[in-house]
Amino acid sequence: MLRPPISQSPITSPTASAARPQTLTRLAIATTLGALVASGLSIAPLPAASVPASAATHYLADSMSRTSTTGWGSPETGKAYSFNAKDRFSISSGVGAIKLLPGKHSFATSAINQANAKAKVDVSFDSLPQAGSMYAHLALRHSSDSRYESSLRLTDGGKLILEVSKTVNGKKSVLDSHVIDDKASVGKAYRMEFAVTGTASPKLQARAYAGSSAPAWQVSTEDQSASAITSAGSLRTGGYLSSQAAKASGLHMDNLLASSAAAVISELPEDFVPRDITPTLAPTDNHDAEESVPEATPDLSPDSTLPSNALYVSTSGSNSAKGTFNAPVRSIGTAISMASSGQTIVVRAGSYHETVKIPSGKKIHLRSYPGEKVWLDGSSVLKNFSTSNGRYTTAWNHDFDSSPTYTRGAKDNTEEAWGFVNDDYPMAAHPEQVWIDGVAQKQVGSLSAVRAGTFYVDKAGNKMTLGTNPSGKSVRASTLVKALSIRADGATVNGINVRKYAPSVPDMGAVTAEKPGISLSNLTVEDSATTGINVSAVNNKISNVRIQRSGMLGMNAVYADGLSVNKLVSTANNAERFNSSPVSGGLKITRSRGITVKNSTLSSNKGPGLWIDESVYNSKVLNNDMANNTGHGMSLEISAKAIVANNRIINNGGNGFKLNNSNDVQIWNNTISGKNRALNIVQDKRRGANKSDPGHDPRQSFPDATMPWIIKNITVKNNVLSNSGGGNAIMAVEDFSKEFTAEQMKISLASNAYHRTSTTSPKWSAVWANAAKNPHVYTTLAGFQKAKGQDKSSFEVTAGSVLTSGNELAASVTSKAGKAGNATALPSSIASLISETAGSKRVGHYSR
The missing domain is CATH 2.160.20 (Pectate Lyase C-like)
Incomplete structure (x- = not known):
């Protein structure tokens, strides 16, 4: 008989600093135990963990301190669960388990019947998905086809992302997200917390973390849209596994709690600014539609709405392949070179580190696969740092143009109140960008000015120096200038998101629409060094697009007769603090x-x-x-x-x-x-x-x-x-x-x-x-x-x-x-x- 090395003391207090790590350890061990049980070993039950008492009203409290081979039964406090597929749920060793099948939802619902509530649950993943993503969900105000939801999304590359979404009439849109871990470990336990408050403009707050210290809310947003979900609803939790996965996987959950939300209403950060989130701003893994009985099988053929002659791109593809659904190519650029004018290129979920050019004469229709999220990512991982005098240096072989005006090589304007660069922010026009654990670092102009939170580029010495210790952290820097240069009349781009590119001012933007009749729709462009999108030709259309955190300007258009901009969200731009004029x-x-x-x-x-x-x-x-x-x-x-x-x-x-x-x-x-x-x-x-x-x-x-x-x-x-x-x-x-x-x-x-x-x-x-x-x-x-x-x-x-x-x-x-x-x-x-x-x-x- 195998017994794990774990303390036998039950968890009883929400304020005890030792309690939370112990709970998370139980959950992490349960992931390993699940695999051992499957191999035929007998496991002694773990001690029960009681859900901590609180001054807040509990609508549901479940320590999972029971055994159930089918379903989860009833929590200690609250109504019994209902399931869409009861046989995928079980409890053993004091921890709940959920089996995830490719392309299937697995969810449990408890009728708490509340509008204002906060909820939390401890989550661990049994394995990485073989392809696509795996989700753990926690939803409030749930009804048959609508809900607000906080999700932990684990990609096949190991990135763990916290997402907050809204589903209305079965249609889901991701409202905001935050990277929790660039390389998550299987079995590592995370606490996910979610709060929904208010009716006129519901406030949504979420965070996820490992260990005992809760961070500030990592996602805070407000739904001011006409489709805001205002009525009371149920709590729903569960998971989803991408249809791309070759085999089943699973989740473990513990210490599920839903309580009154009064304690979190005032916890918005001081700099929080509400914004309208009506548009479906970016495509997402489309597991919105609930499966019926009998359940659908994983997709083995392309979506029937796509052209039969479409070319396919996948992160698991090969550039020597034919570009079919079953034999996709690896890069978007390769697909464009293979395509004929008028052909559709379909990109499967994932991140693509490349600069894409749609050349003149090729009316390409570039789009994401339905329901899947695609990113063009201009950043690369930095590593191999050396340490000296509290600074951290690595090789840097990228030479970006720091011209401050639209004329490459020209000096800044000297006319009063008409220069691009503000004297208080002299590095604004330098396109280099660095993030440590997702936090943008500030560029400084000399090695001596390097402090925590800053970085310096030594072009002559081909070095970059950070002021923050990168050990054990994700460090990324922009290494590509442009994401998309669209130079074909009538080309369309739908659902291809863009992040972390380094265009200089004269490059005009990370995405440039340079010919007539181009359409950009359903995409996000974020963290561009200067401008997000530039339009410089007639009869272009921008629809359902989000641009955020550009260094200078969200979107620019010139000589753009007939331009239609519909449902654009342009927010938090001029992050580098260029002068307000001229642009x-x-x-x-x-x-x-x-x-x-x-x-x-x-x-x-x-x-x-x-x-x-x-x-x-x-x-x-x-x-x-x-x-x-x-x-x-x-x-x-x-x-x-x-x-x-x-x-x-x-x-x-x-x-x-x-x-x-x-x-x-x-x-x-x-x-x-x-x-x-x-x-x-x-x-x-x-x-x-x-x-x-x-x-x-x-x-x-x-x-x-x-x-x-x-x-x-x-x-x-x-x-x-x-x-x-x-x-x-x-x-x-x-x-x-x-x-x-x-x-x-x-x-x-x-x-x-x-x-x-x-x-x-x-x-x-x-x-x-x-x-x-x-x-x-x-x-x-x-x-x-x-x-x-x-x-x-x-x-x-x-x-x-x-x-x-x-x-x-x-x-x-x-x-x-x-x-x-x-x-x-x-x-x-x-x-x-x-x-x-x-x-x-x-x-x-x-x-x-």
């Missing part, structure tokens, strides 16, 4: 015609959210959120003919909406709120007829009659204009060239809500241009209405805020807006663009 932030579009940006979220960027600049004609900005950016929420500059409707522009560091030198602009039903001027309309000395003023579109004849660069014909109706504590005015119209009055500019305002926090903050409700004389200023809306006859149907609100916690309009606005005459009927030309009813009356944005 930074979430999305900048220049020298283009007929562009649309809609249903997108541009948030938490260091710089502006959306910047339309330099002769952009006929733009539509519809149904977007621009929030928490350090610059202006939106800037429309030296351009013409624009519709800005039904946007939320909230809590930005600059003006809410700054309108410079642009004509024929319609601004309808926006909510613009922040600690500065809500709407700032500014004319300066630049003129479209002056060839020496930069910003003309060289494709147009000069002078371009459509681009006078003079403020004229501006309509502002049904907007909430809120200054919540900063700047000196709510709304301002100014002419620094001192040529025009606001009347000559033909500014027309009506049916707007002006918000201030007190009768003296801000100082003025309105500033009104007066040509060469000082502008008129009005301390109240009533004074402005009386003096200028503008905004007669508008009203002023004095309150702490005009927004709810979910950024919808508070009663202080909606009650007054509902009165007769306080809103203008929505014209059909605007209503059709924002999918609202023509003739409806509302002040501010329509509810999301």
Whole structure:
């Protein structure tokens, strides 16, 4: 009889520092014991581990201190489990076991019937999957086809990733993720914790760790979408094994606990910024659809929705293979070289370290396999460090271009306030990037400046030196410049994610769409050294794309007539802190015609959210959120003919909406709120007829009659204009060239809500241009209405805020807006663009 070397003391206290390691040791040993039992050995039961008592209400508590050959039975506290496949569940040696079959779900559900809850469970994996991934799941608010879920995903390479997802009507989207371990060990036990709180905008928090010290929440996000799951539901736990796996595997689970969530509601990190997570931003291992009885068999043939002549790529393939489903090639580049124009290339799950070029003349359709997650990864592992004076050095043979402008080799601009690189962040344009255990390190300019959390590149000596001890840690650095260069008309890229590439500023971006008719959809681009995506040709489409943590700019477009941007999330960009001008932030579009940006979220960027600049004609900005950016929420500059409707522009560091030198602009039903001027309309000395003023579109004849660069014909109706504590005015119209009055500019305002926090903050409700004389200023809306006859149907609100916690309009606005005459009927030309009813009356944005 085999008895494992484990302490016989039961675990009884949640605060005892020795308790947690003991529990995890029991679980790790159980993985090994499971294999031994299968070989015929008899195992003495482990001592029971009681679930710790807590001040919180327990909805379910299960120490697994019983024996069951089929199913898990009933927990000590809570309702009995139900199963989709009871024979895959068992309990022995005081630990629960789950058998995982390729392509199958295995799950147990307990009806806790709660909306706000936190849950935790100890998990270990019996083996690495032979291919694809293996999952351990912990879900809350579960119903028949919807849930929020925290998962530990173990890849065939040994990487362990914590993922938080939402499933609605059977469709799953991964909301956020965090790498726990780059090389996880089989049998190592991890505690997974998950909390869901709130109804208007549910907060989701998750973490996973080994040992006794719980880290801060590793994933924290908020679901502000219309499809947020708000109702109470069950707890569900279990696992899934990729259909690519050749044989069954399993999980072990212990100490499952679900309790009230009150204790974790205030545990969001101080720098947490909510964001809209409506889009399915990236493809994921698609085990959303629950199998029916009898169960489906693992996929032995390609998905029937894929073209029969598709070429296949797999991390397990060979570049000498034929590229069929059963004989895939290893690299995407090889598949492209084999493909004919118009052919589809299907990439199986995994990480691909390569630079992909779709050449001119090859209309390739590049996509991920349905339900599988694909990454182009520009980073490599660094190792073989030597130690000296508390610093850690390794060989570095990559020479990246550090040009600070779009002209390779040129020095930075010297004109005041127009240089790319901020003097406080001199290494911004250097594309080298390093991560230690997933944490980005800061580049410094000399060896003597190396400290913990920083690194230095000695180009002459071909060395890289770190300030943090890399021993026992995952160290990765960007070693490739570009991910995707798309140079074929009509090419499409769907579900090919991109991370950790090192483009310099003149490389334009990690992904570049360089020809007409290109479509990018359902992908994430993250951790690019400068810019994530660049579009430089006409009639391109960006749909359901997420760009995050780019060094300078999320996305840039130039000469991009007909550009359609739909469901873009561009967040946390300008991580290297380039100057806000001439380029930074979430999305900048220049020298283009007929562009649309809609249903997108541009948030938490260091710089502006959306910047339309330099002769952009006929733009539509519809149904977007621009929030928490350090610059202006939106800037429309030296351009013409624009519709800005039904946007939320909230809590930005600059003006809410700054309108410079642009004509024929319609601004309808926006909510613009922040600690500065809500709407700032500014004319300066630049003129479209002056060839020496930069910003003309060289494709147009000069002078371009459509681009006078003079403020004229501006309509502002049904907007909430809120200054919540900063700047000196709510709304301002100014002419620094001192040529025009606001009347000559033909500014027309009506049916707007002006918000201030007190009768003296801000100082003025309105500033009104007066040509060469000082502008008129009005301390109240009533004074402005009386003096200028503008905004007669508008009203002023004095309150702490005009927004709810979910950024919808508070009663202080909606009650007054509902009165007769306080809103203008929505014209059909605007209503059709924002999918609202023509003739409806509302002040501010329509509810999301």
